[in-house]
Amino acid sequence: MIIRKLFKFENAHIVRGCSSVKCRSSVHGHSYKVEVLFESNYLDNGQMVYDFGLMKQNIKDLVESFDHAITLWSGDNPEYIADMKKHSDRWVELPVSPSAEQFSRVIFFLIDKLFGLTKTKNGEKKVQLHSVIVHETDTGYAQAFREDVYNQQMGIIELEKIAFSDAVVESFNDTALFEKLKDGEEFINPESV
Numbered sequence: 001m002i003i004r005k006l007f008k009f010e011n012a013h014i015v016r017g018c019s020s021v022k023c024r025s026s027v028h029g030h031s032y033k034v035e036v037l038f039e040s041n042y043l044d045n046g047q048m049v050y051d052f053g054l055m056k057q058n059i060k061d062l063v064e065s066f067d068h069a070i071t072l073w074s075g076d077n078p079e080y081i082a083d084m085k086k087h088s089d090r091w092v093e094l095p096v097s098p099s100a101e102q103f104s105r106v107i108f109f110l111i112d113k114l115f116g117l118t119k120t121k122n123g124e125k126k127v128q129l130h131s132v133i134v135h136e137t138d139t140g141y142a143q144a145f146r147e148d149v150y151n152q153q154m155g156i157i158e159l160e161k162i163a164f165s166d167a168v169v170e171s172f173n174d175t176a177l178f179e180k181l182k183d184g185e186e187f188i189n190p191e192s193v
């Protein structure tokens with residue numbers, strides 16, 4: 001069975017090298033919708049694959065790190081990157097360009113790392129992240145599956161190569177969230193949410 005939780009964020013970007021002129025040459029924004037899909041053949045003590053309420057903590061914070069932020073590609077022009085960081089408190093820097101495709105890969109990667117370190121407490125069994133869908137507009141979306149995320153041909157994603165601005169980190173409920181993720185610390189689910 002597959003379950004799905006929807007998140008939303010507003011984000012600005014520029015996508016170098018794409019065919020769409022407006023997209024590659026002007027900073028612009030989208031109201032993103034992100035679908036996070038989990039799967040399991042088992043149900044927990046509440047007869048759920050995974051309680052939606054549990055997704056409204058660290059998973060939500062990671063997805064919403066992009067909210068009201070500009071997303072920068074570390075391969076972009078260094079002057080552009082420096083200027084954007086100077087004029088925007090909230091930014092995220094990625095090792096890949098912020099296309100819908102790469103957003104879906106990066107968000108899958110972050111949630112997958114977190115989930116791999118999470119100890120569940122309510123009888124959840126064999127729950128796996130199935131895919132992440134990123135809707136950039138009402139008409140266009142990208143869906144990343146596990147094989148896309150760990151596919152080096154699409155660009156290597158590593159936690160050490162992702163950077164969140166101080167303002168983003170300060171907006172996490174647990175301001176140490178990303179550091180803990182990088183250190184491989186265990187996350188224990190609360191008994192109640």
Ligand SMILES: Nc1nc2c(c(=O)[nH]1)N=C([C@H](O)[C@H](O)COP(=O)(O)OP(=O)(O)OP(=O)(O)O)CN2
Pocket residue numbers: 015018020023028098099100101136137139140
């Ligand atoms: N495969 C992808 N194609 C495009 C992406 C992308 O991330 N992946 N991104 C863009 C631009 O960011 C652009 O702003 C969105 O393009 P488009 O879908 O053409 O947007 P419109 O609102 O103009 O689309 P309508 O179909 O007219 O609603 C471009 N391509």
